[in-house]
Amino acid sequence: MKTRVKKIIDKYHNDKGFLVPILQDVQKEYNYLNREALNLVSAFLEVPISQLYELGTFYKAFSLKPRGRHEMKLCTGTACHVRGVPLMKDNIERILQIQAGETTPDLEFTFETVNCLGACALGPILVVDGEYHGNLSISKTNRILKKLGKKVKIDEES
């Protein structure tokens, strides 16, 4: 781990001014801000750990808990909401057996809601690993999850 973190820091020439990009790289490397890595960053750059914790909890892009291999973001903005997103949210939560904002214990899926993706015309929208799925429906969420290897019980709606 030491060499991996050192490599990231070297990329930014040991410059404390690049804390956020450094943490972004750490996040990418481990899929979350792992504690040991944060301690190493703190030691290498002589930045108090309190400041790294502050950054890590401030930005939504950072996570202090391990995240799933697949990231799903469901838009709950007004336009998506009126087109039935709450039902799709329930469906995803039921299939993954987690609540929005959580990660499945097998670290396969992280499911979150976001407030508006700025693409209301396509709503409801689900972003899966950076890919936008517009005009979402319950059956579409079933299909997407199935494709990602989730056993989905097909029920009446589809």
Place this chain on the structure above:
Amino acid sequence: MAEMVSLTIDGLKIHAPAGTTILEAATDANIYIPHLCSNEELAPYGACRLCMVEITQGERARLVASCIFEVADGLEVKTNTERVLNVRRLVIELLLARNNKHPALRKIADELGVKETRFPIEQKGCILCGQCVRTCREVVGVSAIGFSGRGITRKVATPFMESPPDCIACGSCVYVCPVQFIPMKEENGVRTIMKYDYPMQKCRKCGQYFAPKKQLEYFSKITNLPLEHFETCVDCR
């Protein structure tokens, strides 16, 4: 000596060194502006917004936080207009929603004629003035504590919500808090801050507990003097 500028505060002509804040200049002239987050030992911050004043520069009158706004030549400052008081009343109501018990806040509310807050009372205690975090960072120099989250979830936090590894148990954060939010006690040679314990050092001569071990270790580290040097209390030296 810094260059002097002249301005008026509530009609009074005032000379102040360039670079001072309106709040400092007013305080020097014995003009009271309520404030909670500003502290002369710390860098200007501007979090609580209680110290709002109205300034006129040229044509336009506007509201600024006096603890971060620097004096300038020809500036007209008013600390008591209806517009100012309205903002302060709103601010104190918001603060009361976080803590409607503390005498320091109640006193400011009384001065402004505010009896109770219209907002749901959350009784968080902490008003997020940041004095503890800033003191630990700027004065103590260890930055053991910080904030976590943002917006409505923002709070003063130790890293990972656990015992802060860099804390030297000096108690400065406890001392500086305007609403005594951080508890500290000392019992049987142990100082407890928040819920974390720090052993105290007994004086090598008189045998009294006198300072947290971690603080003495820190002194020894920054002064490059042997630890024993600090293990005698000030009275016995």
